[in-house]
Amino acid sequence: MLTIYSDDHHLHHGKYELIDGQLTPCFEKPSRADMVLARAQKVKLGEVAAPREFGLAPILRVHDEGFVHFLKDAWTEWQAMGRDYDMLPFTWPNRRLRQTIPDCIDGKFGYYSFDAGVPITAGTWQAVSSSVNVALTGQAELAKGARGVFSLCRPPGHHAAADYMGGYCYFNNAAIAAQAMLDQGASRVAILDVDYHHGNGTQDIFYDRADVLFTSIHGDPRFEYPFFLGYADEKGEGVGRGFNFNYPLAAGSDWSAWSLALAAACRQIAAYAPDALIVSLGVDTFKEDPISQFKLDSPDYLRMGEVIGALGLQTLFVMEGGYAVEEIGINAINVLQGFDS
Numbered sequence: 001m002l003t004i005y006s007d008d009h010h011l012h013h014g015k016y017e018l019i020d021g022q023l024t025p026c027f028e029k030p031s032r033a034d035m036v037l038a039r040a041q042k043v044k045l046g047e048v049a050a051p052r053e054f055g056l057a058p059i060l061r062v063h064d065e066g067f068v069h070f071l072k073d074a075w076t077e078w079q080a081m082g083r084d085y086d087m088l089p090f091t092w093p094n095r096r097l098r099q100t101i102p103d104c105i106d107g108k109f110g111y112y113s114f115d116a117g118v119p120i121t122a123g124t125w126q127a128v129s130s131s132v133n134v135a136l137t138g139q140a141e142l143a144k145g146a147r148g149v150f151s152l153c154r155p156p157g158h159h160a161a162a163d164y165m166g167g168y169c170y171f172n173n174a175a176i177a178a179q180a181m182l183d184q185g186a187s188r189v190a191i192l193d194v195d196y197h198h199g200n201g202t203q204d205i206f207y208d209r210a211d212v213l214f215t216s217i218h219g220d221p222r223f224e225y226p227f228f229l230g231y232a233d234e235k236g237e238g239v240g241r242g243f244n245f246n247y248p249l250a251a252g253s254d255w256s257a258w259s260l261a262l263a264a265a266c267r268q269i270a271a272y273a274p275d276a277l278i279v280s281l282g283v284d285t286f287k288e289d290p291i292s293q294f295k296l297d298s299p300d301y302l303r304m305g306e307v308i309g310a311l312g313l314q315t316l317f318v319m320e321g322g323y324a325v326e327e328i329g330i331n332a333i334n335v336l337q338g339f340d341s
């Protein structure tokens, strides 16, 4: 399988996130993508290619213009305040607060985010732009006829909605790739989100649409981040009703429980008969993941890939989460090897 990868992700390396009440070194760090790339090369998964440059147009098909420009200019504005350390947001427009865009950088950051898991550094804009290009280059290769392509995106994207970032995610790489497929003539695209966390951003972007089916298997939001979306009764709205399916699972779920949800999601995807499938590939379902509570083991990822491959669809894999850095390469690449087998 062809892998699309850019070294630009190294330019994004936040220092801290807020976890368990403490400023903690970021779990979302450059070594994650390095380990996945190293594994792809070690097992000779296939050619590794650099992304092409797509510019802002495909991003603006999904994301709000004010949001995009905030992200583009944020570091410059921050530095103009005399600050040379990482940006983090700390106030959000909660219920009964004004949904207004303040003038100052701290206010704007709160408006355009939903948590403190999105540090912005000097290189964040370049890294998140390249991550989108990695997804779009994979999409272009799929359009040329490839059966499966791996977009080794970093930073990840599935928590980012049209006008807010959060959960280590800035631009929604998978959603931008899905929209590009539709813009190039596809009628229907299915997204299967296997990351441990609910893909709230992707769900939100396509919630009122029937041309993208969104399915997600994740830790039940009653106990797990992102807490405020991802419940089983979220089925879509308007013409999108019936095109959104969530499978929230209990803490401690292993392959036996997880694979039942995968089988159900695959039945829905098959019935939808999409032109292509996008897999939001997070491997934070792993039993030793430091921030997660599922119990998948490394061989389970081979089986995951086999089940996805049995759908017989052209498939773009877009890297999302996974924080057990030692095993992230084995687990992610196992999915792709299972798919190819």
Ligand code: SP5
Binding pocket: 019, 020, 117, 156, 157, 158, 159, 167, 168, 169, 195, 197, 225, 282, 284, 290, 291, 292, 320, 321, 322
């Ligand atoms: C892309 C992705 O996987 N984003 C995940 C963002 C999760 N952020 C909140 C993490 C909360 C972890 N709480 C458990 C701490 C264990 N001591």
Ligand code: ZN
Binding pocket: 195, 196, 197, 282, 284, 320, 321, 322
């Ligand atoms: Zn995750």
